[in-house]
Amino acid sequence: MRQYSYYLHFSLLKISILVLFLLLSQNTITQAQPKPVQPYTEIPLGSIKPKGWLRDQLVIMKNGTTGHLDEVYAKVKNDNGWLGGHGDGWEETPYWLDGAVPLAYLLDDPAMKGKVTKYINWTIENQRPSGYFGPITKEEREKKKQITPDNCAAGEDWWPKMVMLKVIRQYYQATNDARVIPFMTKYFKYQSQALKSCPLGKWTEWAESRGADNVMMAQWLYNITKDKSLLELAERIEAQAFPWSNLLGSRDWVMNAAAQQNNEKWMQRHAVNVGMALKSPAINYQRTKNEKYLNDLKTGFTDIMNLHGLPMGVFSGDEDLHGNAPTQGVELCAIAEAMYSLEEIIAITGDIQYMDALERMTFNALPTQTTDDYNAKQYFQIANQVQISRGVFDFSLPFDREMNNVLGMRSGYTCCLANMHQSWTKFASHLWYATADKGLAALAFSPNEIKTKVGASGTEVTIDEATNYPFEDAVNFSFSMAKDVAFPLRLRIPSWCKEGVIALNGKELRKHKGGQVITINRTWKNSDKLTLQLPMQVSTSNWGKNSRTVERGPLVYALKLEERWEKETQKEEGDYFNVFPKSDWNYGLVLQTVKDPVNNLTVNVVKPVGQNFVWNLAHAPIEITASAKKIPNWKIVDGLARQPVSDREGIYKGEVSPTVEKITLVPYGFTKVRIVAFPVVK
Structure with missing residues (x-):
């Protein structure tokens, strides 16, 4: 018995050693395997020169606020903190530069290059000996304190520096300025030490909620210098930031965002934060090659668009994520940040889902939210927007002055006045990889x-x-x-x-x-x-409240309504525009159009895509004719056209006019007032 026991134990020991050897061998093999190469990388800024209608758009921006914000907006204009003054030292100057720098090099414009470079020069030349950079702080100015990792509390919030790092990266990609890499290396060494006593959330939640931008920059520098301490820094920042990868991968988060509009965890529902956070799982995957992060991104993006998606390709966010009803709004900053996140995600994942999403958002949601001269914007646009006016609407952030829907330079919060400039410029610089x-x-x-x-x-x-894409195939x-x-x-x-x-x-x-x-x-x-x-065929798609949207290729189409503009002034926010329709808007698409769009929608090319192109009704090159009937009881209430209720088949059961009329649809991006999510009628 003892001998049998001895041999049994000895055999088990040999098996255990063999299993351990195999496991160690397997781990060794796994570790030795090369990590997948990122499929795409950015083309140096300035290598791509926009032409045609896209260049026209960038020239409008250069002649408008993108080229002149520092001359027309007092907060950036006066005694700017990013030039050593007492003025704006927060996010708005870096936000503006984040679009103005690529614009200067896309257009190869000497005047704009000179304008933006002075901010970059000041920032680099005034880096502190410790590596800290940014506007002169109150502690430095008044108490003559030096900012070091041990005295990091004398510094200021991490968040605006994240934006300025993006600015300087673009400048480096365009110029190869030899000062940039040492500047960033020195700063990240400072940050690595300072985060131990001045964590990401020391000053505000903004840095915690947007830490992915910081991680992204540390990893970008690692790809140049191969300094492994940068990856350790990236891990530290990620650990102190909002856990966006887990949130996006968790269905509880997106469902709670749809259900709750209270003060609890509202920063996790803030649409601009979400737009920035979309790239967080991809950036974590870039560092770790852990497939879980790609799954988190896929789950989160799909869930967001299912529960909060609007026909023009973006999720609602006024300011919180707010469901998929066509009367919900979306903040312009959320579009700008979501576009940039998608551009980064595309490079890291190579997934066509995000390429398609970027295209839909850019050609539909983006153009409508600014004026022809790029001098005024809407803080929130609405999908079914039957008037642009002052009001509280159905926004989760109504704003006391009721200015979130109007078209004005300073309407709503001015973050979007500063941040809207990165949208077209970064899209243009990411046409190729x-x-x-x-x-x-x-x-x-x-x-x-x-x-x-x-x-x-x-x-x-x-x-x-x-x-002439997206208007031609x-x-x-x-x-x-x-x-x-x-x-x-x-x-x-x-x-x-x-x-x-x-x-x-x-x-x-x-x-x-x-x-x-x-x-x-x-x-x-x-x-x-x-x-x-790329042949473009008409189709319809289903959206919130069983509504239907007409599509052709990358464009969604909205009811063409002639516009009546009214200019007014509000004491705190200055001049702004209301826009009202001149004609009836309360139409439902006839059921046959939804069943057989190819044979019931007529595409008309009405004018060429010419020079001096502008995204407005006068320049819309394509129209689609559809059959529709009026819904008499669909009326404006509190400034909104709340969606008529339909049955499970998607049919509106209320009173409908017996008369079939022909309505004209134009690409959504050319409209200011419109219906894009139509009820369906028999």
Whole structure:
């Protein structure tokens, strides 16, 4: 018995050793495997030159507040803290620069470059010996204290510095200024020590809620210097910030956000915070390669759009996430930040879902929320917006002065006046990405020209992208180079496109189903011409309250309403505009249109996409004609057109006019007052 027991124990010991060996071997193998390479990286700022309608938009911005905020807005204009003065030392100057810097280099405009560079120069040249940077603090000015990691309380909030780091990164990408990398290295060494006694939330919750921007910058610098302490810093910041990856991956969070509009955890429902936070799981994945983070992002983004999504491609947020009713609003800052998050997410994940989402948001939600001259904006836009006026509406932040819906320079909070400038400029600078195999990827389409180096030989190539996309379906690429060069070209075939057709030098090359990024790997020759055809078919989609939206390609369409503008003045917030419709808006789409949109919607190209392009009714190049009936009892109440109730089949059961009328729809981005989410009637 003892001998049997001995052999049993000895056998178990051998098995245990063998299992342990196998586990250790497996771990060794896992650790030895190379981590996946990020699929896409940013093209240096200035390599992409917008053309056509996109350049027209950027020129409008240069001539408007993007180019002149420091001249027309007192908070930035007067004695600015980011130039050593007593004025704005918070977020608004960095916010403005976050859009003004890329605009200066996209347009290659010497005057704008000079304007923005003085802020960057002051910031770099006035970095403290410890590495701390930013406006001169009260403790420094009044008590002559030096800011060090041991005396970090003499400093100020981490949050505005996160934005300025993004500004300086873009400046570096455009100029390769040798001062930038030592500047950031020194600051992050300071921050790494200071966070021990001055954590992210010491001054405000804003830094905690937006820590992903800080993590992103530390990891960007790591990719240049390979200093592993930067990854340790990224982990420390992540640990002190809001746990966005867990929140996005948790269905409880998004459901609670839909149900609650009280003071509890409102910063976790704040739509701008959410827009910034979307990139948090992707940035964590970039550092760890843990697939859990990608799953968290997928779950969170899908849930947000299901529970809070609006037809123009963005989630509600007025200021909190606020459900999917077409009468909910969305803050302009939330659009700007969500767009930028998607641009970062695309590079890290290569997932086409986020490419499609960026396109829909950009071409629909973004253009409508500013005036033609880019001098005034709405704090909150509404999907079904039948008037623009003062009021409290259904917003979770009504605002005492009732100015959140009007078009004004200072209407609502002025964060959006400063932050709206990054939206178009960063979109333009992310039309192309570089690929890990020394190629290029065109993942969003607009008229532009790119000049960069490709292939194993690093050959310079210029590609002219001639297109009127998203209004037309052809994207034409013309190649120029001094010698033949082999490199892969990746092209996105949007998910809304049933089948994209690719032609090379006039001959059909390939066809591909939508919803993928395809690769053309060949030796390219000077004067090659590649055409990507993306046929656009009309369809309808289902949104909040069983409403229906008409779509064609990347654009959603809204009822065309002639506009009556009224200018007024409010004491605290200055001049603003109300906008009212001149004609009836209370229409429901007839059921047959929803059942068979292809045969019941007529697409009309009414004018070319010409020069001096503006996103307004006068320039709308496409119209769609639809059949509709009026709903007499659908009226404005408290400034809103609250959605009529429908049954499970999506049909409105109340009184409907017997007369079928033809209504005209135009792309949503060209409207100010509109219906985009229609009830359905028989």
